[in-house]
Amino acid sequence: xxxxxxxxxxxxxxxxxxxxxxxxPISGHVSLFWYQQAxxxxxxxxxxxxxxxxxxxxxxxxxxxxxxxxxxxxxxxKIQRTQQEDSAVYLCASSLGGRTGxxxxxxxxxxxxx
Amino acid sequence: QKEVxxxxxxxxxxxxxxxxxxxxxxxxxxxxxxxxxxxxRKGPELLMYTYSSGNKxxxxxxxxxxxxxxxxxxxxxxxQPSDSATYLCAMSPSTGxxxxxxxxxxxxxxxxx
Numbered sequence: 001x002x003x004x005x006x007x008x009x010x011x012x013x014x015x016x017x018x019x020x021x022x023x024x025p026i027s028g029h030v031s032l033f034w035y036q037q038a039x040x041x042x043x044x045x046x047x048x049x050x051x052x053x054x055x056x057x058x059x060x061x062x063x064x065x066x067x068x069x070x071x072x073x074x075x076x077x078k079i080q081r082t083q084q085e086d087s088a089v090y091l092c093a094s095s096l097g098g099r100t101g102x103x104x105x106x107x108x109x110x111x112x113x114x
Numbered sequence: 115q116k117e118v119x120x121x122x123x124x125x126x127x128x129x130x131x132x133x134x135x136x137x138x139x140x141x142x143x144x145x146x147x148x149x150x151x152x153x154x155r156k157g158p159e160l161l162m163y164t165y166s167s168g169n170k171x172x173x174x175x176x177x178x179x180x181x182x183x184x185x186x187x188x189x190x191x192x193x194q195p196s197d198s199a200t201y202l203c204a205m206s207p208s209t210g211x212x213x214x215x216x217x218x219x220x221x222x223x224x225x226x227x
Contacts, residue, residue, distance in 0.1 A: 043202075102160055105158050
């Protein structure tokens with residue numbers, strides 16, 4: 001597709017359930033980022049991939065959060081044993097990398113934990 | 115205290131007004147400054163990107179950076195109802211593939227007919 005595609009757009013989970021959020025970046029984009037955006041807040045960095053290598057995961061809030069990009073294209077963010085504080089929009093962004101580094105964001109996956 | 119501070123608004127202006135949006139920051143390592151626009155239930159989209167102190171103009175939009183004061187601004191001239199959105203400032207110490215952005219809270223703007 002022309003842009004970054006994320007699925008599902010909306011996810012409701014009961015507390016304690018595991019969820020998986022998918023990101024399909026723009027074709028050819030080397031860099032992939034995950035951000036978390038709580039209601040009324042700006043996006044906060046979670047993790048960064050360059051191709052299949054996860055180079056920075058400093059923003060992951062706990063070991064319940066796990067991200068992968070095994071073939072250097074599609075990425076999955078997994079949240080285990082979801083908690084109410086995990087409720088947020090999870091944004092994926094990709095870029096060509098290099099010096100320009102402009103990020104192109106997807107529309108996000110809105111997670112609500114009951 | 116957050117590294118990037120931004121008034122969340124909401125800010126309501128009449129059509130045709132000049133809008134001024136601002137952010138302050140505390141981390142002097144930030145060298146690259148961006149403004150993103152985010153419509154409701156959409157992802158952020160890049161509006162302006164600046165590196166050095168000074169002004170950068172693109173159509174109705176002007177971005178201003180004052181590194182000495184750690185203060186950045188976005189001006190929108192002749193505002194239109196279609197400009198109604200949340201405006202996020204973002205900054206980074208570097209550019210390139212690993213440019214981790216730090217965002218402000220976002221200012222919600224409404225331009226009324």
